[in-house]
Amino acid sequence: MANFLNNLRLYFGVCRRVGSTLTVGMLDEKRRNNLLALYNHYENKDSQQDVTPIDPFILPKTDVFELFGNDNAQYEGVYECGFGHTTEFELKVISNLVKKFDPNSIFEIGTFQGRTTLNMALNTKSNAVITTLDLPSEGLSSTAMEIEEGEIRYVKKDVSGERFIGHPMAQKITQVFGDSATYSFANYQNTIDLAFIDGSHAYEYVINDSKKILSTMRPGGLIIWHDYTNWEGVWTALNELYLSDSRFKNIKHIGGTSIAILQV
Template structure:
């Protein structure tokens, strides 16, 4: 390397070193550091940037409901693996408190914590139907569920959180495979449908089709695990990008894994 080129590189190195050392304390030096980064770091081509896998536009709970500090909540601090999170229970409860649905259908009961909190915040005369797959039918489902979901089916008791609760009279438990269950007695009657059953792609597609048959015009559908399970994400992305006007207002509630749709 000739002397002139060496001197040039040394000068550049000294400039960068001085700017980096002073930048935490001097706004002008921070600006210079940014200019140097832009000069010596070429921009990443758009084709090399990772694609955002989440296609649903975001909304916010503050856009959907007026916050009520007097929500009735139970078990929100006991969120374990497989549960909706503490914040998500509050978001769902807030939406129920705001919408005041009198007819609710839940696909996927698990321990019934979300079921109970919906009962706590719905009108006194509300009725909740919650559907769960019994362990005896685990190997007889119409479509393949995710292998890691089997533990949620093989639980001690479905809906144990609301058993014996004073509001258990608002809740009707039914059992079966959500892909083959006869929903016809409830068609177009539900103010709210909450989908938190199998997270396998084909099941989310099927549960969504059934939810659209269950919900009345102006009713609401909620999905859990949009950001947690690939099958849920793919299914909802596909519905949103399908061009079907039913799904044009499908949104992801920021800070949660919940998606929401008001059916017009």
């Protein structure tokens, strides 16, 4: 039943996007190019020629040299990574971005063990405030939207934020709990300098979280997404935002990582 509903949602989602691309979307050069790529893809397939798969990672690329050059950040637990974590390189990239942007306020969606939260805290000034939102295990059965099967294990845990609890950096960190789809961001409007979106990787959640976080950002602030190249829900949502919502037209993918960024 869940599979049938997922397929139905996928079908209507695709219809909606194709419909908009074939009407007002035709005014947009990037969308026309995407349509052409799709047309060529099926043409090639139909004529039994060699098919080059369409690269779903359409976001323009940037790189660490363009963004910050040398490594100036501090780290802790950078090598202790596994499922659900940023890689060593990604954690270093995020830490350097935090160092460079020197934010007063950070908002993270998706605390997990708090490894990235801790490293963001290590790279901020002493009066910075880092708020990190996590879905508590007991909220798993009542999320407003469906989360991915593969991420249930990151929600089910005894302690959220174990990497920073009891650490001196914890004085900068405020933990909040809830479902990002129903959590009220009203008190954060226009207050956040840097946000890290790494909660549910389901398409609807990434769209929800991205739009909600955008409403909290100060002009010039930086949004960071994790897992652009790892989860289909993330790349589908970010590609769509990039192509169809002008507020996201400057999103970039950092080469060699699964990180996407937007300076607002």
